[in-house]
Amino acid sequence: MAKGSNLYFFYKKDEELEQKLKPLFNLAEENGFNIVEDHQEANIIVSVGGDGMFLQAVRKTGFRQDCLYTGITRSGEEAGLYCDFNLDQFDEMVHSMMYEELEVRRFPIIEADVNGDSSFYCLNEMSMRSTIIKTIVLDVYIDDIHFETFQGDGLIVATPTGSTGYNKSTKGAVVDPKLPCFQVSELASLNNNRYRTLGSSFILSGDRKLSLKLVQDGNDYPIIGMDNEALPIRNIHNLDIRLSDKVIKTIKLKDNSYWERVKRTFL
Incomplete structure (x- = not known):
């Protein structure tokens, strides 16, 4: 990574963390990096605080295509699936960035079109759930075929x-990120003579379009989760979901592959 790169740090502001970050800012600047206050000026966006904060950093900075993202876990936290570095070893991150002991990996994201007029992106997952103690009914289409x-x-x-997140907790499969695809998993489906579903997760090619159409049966205000945020739209009729042409480019240590991270996290 060339000296002179602009770094933007995304983190939850608190006095203790600010004090821990000050020497890291100084270390970065001593090694030729610039700390910027505006994420739009950054070449590298660094989240501090684990996978949840990484998701927030990507979302709040607009899923930028012209920069790199990386994550740092705080002291005492386990390394995450998106975070290669720890706050206690920031000097190792600076050394790696200076001497190019890094690779760039590309994570696919999905795009959800809501009611045909608003598009949203997700790095982790999108969920459509009931907000009341009543089941939700959805017509599921693949490439416009019911x-x-x-x-x-x-x-x-x-x-x-x-x-590896919410999907895994519902017994969905863990998928290699080199596969351009997305996975659909059920939350407590009810199968009877009227409604019948596959009953298991299924994986769609990145060329497919998935459409979810809300059946108006009195439960007409579902909640839409985009990564770790709720979508602020109440009146939702249908969602069209595709694999986006966009990807999130992240900094990766050469000896820290996705499957090594999965093993470290779950096994």
Whole structure:
């Protein structure tokens, strides 16, 4: 990584963390990096605080295509699936960035079109769930062909990297992020003579379009989760979901592959 790169740090502001970051800012500047206050000026966006903060950093900075993202976990936290570095070893990160002991990996993201007029991006997953104590009913289409009618608590649509999160907790598969695809998993489906679903997760090629159409049966205000945020739209009728042409480029240590991270996290 060339000297003179602009670094923007994304983190939850608190006095203790600010004090811990000051020497790291100084270390970066001593090694020829510039700390900037505006993320739009950054070549590298650094989140501090684990995978949840990394997701927030990507979302709040607009899923930028012209910069690199990397994550640092705080002291005492386990390394995450998106975070290669720890706050206690920031000097190792600076050394790696200076001497190019890094690789760039590209994580796929999904794009959700809401009601045909608003698009949103997700790095981890999108979920559509009931907000009341009542099941939600969704017509599921693949490439505009009706596939099933779902009744239950909701559906999760996960990227390959997001397959280790909410999706995994519902017994979905863990997917290699080198596969351009997305996965659909059920939340407590009810199968009976009227409604019948596949009953298992299924994986769609990146060339497919998934459409979810809300059946108006009195539960007409579902909640839409985009990564770790709720979508501020109440009146949702349908979602069209695709794998986006965009990717998130992240800094990767050469000896820290995705499957090494999965093993470290779960095994």
